[in-house]
Amino acid sequence: MSVLKLTDIILKQDSNKIIIIIPYYGKWPSYFNLFLKGCENNPWLRILFFTDCVIPKTAPDNLKFISSSLKRFSELASLKLNHKIDIKKAYKLCDFKPCYGLIFEDYIRDYDYWGYGDIDLIYGNLSNYIFPKIVEGFEIISNRQEIMSGSLSVFKNEANINLLFSESTSFLKLLQSERYEGLDETAHNHNTWKGSSKLSLPNYSFTYLIAKANEEGRIKASFESTCKEFIDHGDMVKFSQNTLLFNDKKISYYHYVCNKNNQWFKFPDWKKIPDQFYITETGFYQFIPKGGMHLWRKSTGKLTDITIRILKRLKVWN
Known part of the structure; x- marks a missing residue:
C-alpha cells in the first residue's frame, strides 16, 4: 500500500x-x-x-x-x-x-x-x-x-x-x-x-x-491559530514573495478586523499593489516606516477620532 x-x-x-x-x-x-x-x-x-x-x-x-x-x-x-x-x-x-x-x-x-x-x-x-x-x-x-x-x-x-x-x-x-x-x-x-x-x-x-x-x-x-487579527505597537506584518510574515514568523493571512476602524490605521491608495510591503498598527507602507511617520499617523488619527466623538455628542455626525 x-x-x-x-x-x-x-x-x-x-x-x-x-x-x-x-x-x-x-x-x-x-x-x-x-x-x-x-x-x-x-x-x-x-x-x-x-x-x-x-x-x-x-x-x-x-x-x-x-x-x-x-x-x-x-x-x-x-x-x-x-x-x-x-x-x-x-x-x-x-x-x-x-x-x-x-x-x-x-x-x-x-x-x-x-x-x-x-x-x-x-x-x-x-x-x-x-x-x-x-x-x-x-x-x-x-x-x-x-x-x-x-x-x-x-x-x-x-x-x-x-x-x-x-x-x-x-x-x-x-x-x-x-x-x-x-x-x-x-x-x-x-x-x-x-x-x-x-x-x-x-x-x-x-x-x-x-x-x-x-x-x-x-x-x-x-x-489552530495560523492567522493574525491584531497588530500592536511594535508589531509588523511583511508581505514578500507571496508570503506573509508576522514579526518574521510565517502566517496564513492577516485579518484587519481589530485594526481597521482605528482612525490612524491607513489603507494604501496604490494603483498597483507592490510585490513587497509592510503593515504596522498605523497601516500600510511600501517601505519599512520610520518612527516619525508612525507618530504622525497616530497623532492625526487620534485627533480625528476625538473630533468625531465631539461631533457625535453634538449630534452633528451621523
Whole structure:
C-alpha cells in the first residue's frame, strides 16, 4: 500500500479542489484590491462571489462573480433551508456561513472542499496551512484555536459535514431574526477567548456544534491559530514573495478586523499593489516606516477620532 505524502497532495491540487463562497452586497471596500492580491497568490484556490457590486475589470483568474442580491440570497436560503428567510442587512449573512454547503450545494458539486470567509484581509501562502491538514485527515479546518474562524474556514464537501448546523433547532430559528446572532462563531460568548472549553459555549453556536461532533468522534476538526487579527505597537506584518510574515514568523493571512476602524490605521491608495510591503498598527507602507511617520499617523488619527466623538455628542455626525 502506498503512503500519501504532503508533496503528492500539493502537486495534485486539482484532485483536492477547494472553493471559498463569499456573498457580498453593497459596495466594494477601499481595500478590496488587497484581497485580490492575496487571491492571486493562491491560484489553486477558487473564490466564488455572489454580489450586486460592480464586477472588477481585472481580477485573478481563480475568482468568479455571479450577479445576485440580498433578496435572491434570501429566496435561495428559504428554499434550501425550508425556512422563511428575509435578510434586511448584509451583515446578517455571517450567521448563514455554516449553511453555505447546503445553500450553495448546486455550485460546489465538483469540489472536494468548500469554505467561507471575509474580504477584510490579505492571504499569504494558504497551501502551507490547508493541505497539511488535508493530509492529516481533517474534515474541518479553522484558522483560530479558540473558535470557528469566520474569516476563513474550510470543510470537506460531504452531507454530514454540510448539515452540522442543523443539529440545533435554535440555530435555525435564530437565522430568522433580523440582527446578527454570531452563530458562525460563538454566539457573542467570550468564554473560549479566556481559555474555557468550546463545549461551554451556547449549544447553538457553530463552534460548539463542531467541537461536540469532534469530541464524539463523528468528525475530525482542526482548531489552530495560523492567522493574525491584531497588530500592536511594535508589531509588523511583511508581505514578500507571496508570503506573509508576522514579526518574521510565517502566517496564513492577516485579518484587519481589530485594526481597521482605528482612525490612524491607513489603507494604501496604490494603483498597483507592490510585490513587497509592510503593515504596522498605523497601516500600510511600501517601505519599512520610520518612527516619525508612525507618530504622525497616530497623532492625526487620534485627533480625528476625538473630533468625531465631539461631533457625535453634538449630534452633528451621523
